[in-house]
Amino acid sequence: MKTPRDIEMFLLDMDGTIYLGNRLFDCTKPFLETVRATGRRYIFLTNNSSKDRLAYVEKLARLGIAAEPDEVFTSGEATTLRLRATMPGASLAVFGMPTLEREFENAGFRLVERDPDAVVLGFDMAFDYAKMTRLCDLVREGRPYIATHPDFNCPVENGFIPDIGAVIEYVKASTGRAPDEVVGKPHAGIVDAVAAKYGVAKDRICMVGDRLYTDIALGANAGISTALVLSGETSAADAAASPHKPTWTFADLGGIREALLSA
Numbered sequence: 577m578k579t580p581r582d583i584e585m586f587l588l589d590m591d592g593t594i595y596l597g598n599r600l601f602d603c604t605k606p607f608l609e610t611v612r613a614t615g616r617r618y619i620f621l622t623n624n625s626s627k628d629r630l631a632y633v634e635k636l637a638r639l640g641i642a643a644e645p646d647e648v649f650t651s652g653e654a655t656t657l658r659l660r661a662t663m664p665g666a667s668l669a670v671f672g673m674p675t676l677e678r679e680f681e682n683a684g685f686r687l688v689e690r691d692p693d694a695v696v697l698g699f700d701m702a703f704d705y706a707k708m709t710r711l712c713d714l715v716r717e718g719r720p721y722i723a724t725h726p727d728f729n730c731p732v733e734n735g736f737i738p739d740i741g742a743v744i745e746y747v748k749a750s751t752g753r754a755p756d757e758v759v760g761k762p763h764a765g766i767v768d769a770v771a772a773k774y775g776v777a778k779d780r781i782c783m784v785g786d787r788l789y790t791d792i793a794l795g796a797n798a799g800i801s802t803a804l805v806l807s808g809e810t811s812a813a814d815a816a817a818s819p820h821k822p823t824w825t826f827a828d829l830g831g832i833r834e835a836l837l838s839a
Contacts, residue, residue, distance in 0.1 A: 580824065580835040583801060585776045586611060587621040587649075587767075589785030590632075591731060592808020594620075594829065600639040601807060603830035608641070610833045618647065619770065621783070623725035623760040623790065625652035625698040625740075628675040651725040651760035652676045652698060654769035656683040658759055659722065661772075663694060671711055672698030672724070694720035697747075697755065699730065699740050708746065716751045725760025727790070762793035767800055782823070784832065786810050792820040803832055 588594055594604045611618050620632060620643060629648040636643045652672070659666065660683055668685050669692035670677050676698045677687055695714045700707070715721050728741035748754050759765040761783075771778050782801040785791025786808025795802035804815055804822035807829075815825060826832055 578801065578823070580782065580803065580832055581838070582780070583782040584616055584780035585770075585774065585782070586616065586618045586803075586832075587770065587781060587783045588618055589783075589787065589791050589808075590620055590622055592786035593784060593791075593805055594641075595639055596808065598639070600641070601828060603828050603833065605641070607829035607833045610836055614836055616836075617774070617776075619774070620648045621650075621761075621766070621770070622648075623651045623727050623766075624730065625650060625655070625676050625724035625760070626673045626701065626730070628679060629653065631675070649766075649770060649773075651766060652679050654766045655696060655698075655722060655724045655759045656680055656685070657769040657773060658757070658765055659694070659696075660684065663720075666693040668692050668694055668696050669710075669714055669719075670696045670698065671703065671707060672696070672700045673702075676700075676724070692719060694722060696722050696724065697740055697743060698724040703743065708743070711743075712747055712750045715747055715753050721753060721755045723755040723758045723760075726758045726763070727760070761790040762797050764794075764798040767794065767798035784829070788814065788818045788820040788822075792818075792822045795823065796820070805829060805831075 629645045632648045633643050633645055656679055665684055667688045668680055670680055670687055723740060723744055726741045727739040729736035730739040778800050782803055783791050783794050784803045786805050788810055792802045792804055801823040804825045805828050
């Protein structure tokens with residue numbers, strides 16, 4: 577029977593898993609140190625496409641975690657890798673923050689407003705009715721349509737703000753089309769991108785997170801192990817009632833650390 581000791585790379589959700597808001601969990605640093613000391617790797621994985629890797633490196637540093645840019649993987653980067661494999665050098669209409677636009681430009685894509693080869697929808701705090709109309713027009717024309725992730729809400733300090741999942745539903749109501757591909761959790765595309773970038777077999781990857789419908793659902797969709805931690809939004813009762821079943825369940829990252837150190 578597989579155990580956490582069989583895992584080579586841990587994909588770590590952040591809020592609710594390694595920290596809560598701006599409070600780092602006491603178990604986080606010992607867990608990260610143990611992963612490295614035992615010859616394994618970890619990647620901080622986020623669906624949020626509004627920020628680039630450096631923004632997360634800076635936040636982690638403020639919480640006391642020294643992370644390299646290559647240890648952070650966003651749905652935005654995953655989307656660039658997916659499209660670079662299938663549409664290298666394509667012209668794209670990107671609906672997202674300037675950081676996401678730069679990510680695509682740095683990956684060799686041309687950003688255009690008219691006649692794009694494909695449409696990419698990311699999180700965009702400057703999204704307005706004019707952008708919505710242009711997005712719907714392009715989708716209605718039948719352009720290939722990719723979304724970086726499916727989250728309906730984005731957590732912020734005082735609650736939530738609408739995320740692109742809500743925009744996806746708006747566009748679908750207007751055009752009759754859903755995205756041709758959604759890359760972020762719980763969809764398999766983000767794991768495929770991780771496996772390709774870091775050169776690790778999927779049967780050696782484990783997604784660690786506190787959300788059943790994204791982190792744990794990713795396991796079945798992508799064919800990887802999952803570890804549910806009860807340090808965030810999910811309770812033991814929630815887990816018992818959910819159709820999304822983790823490979824393992826722990827109170828927090830400290831439980832995974834103990835499993836890695838066990839004989």
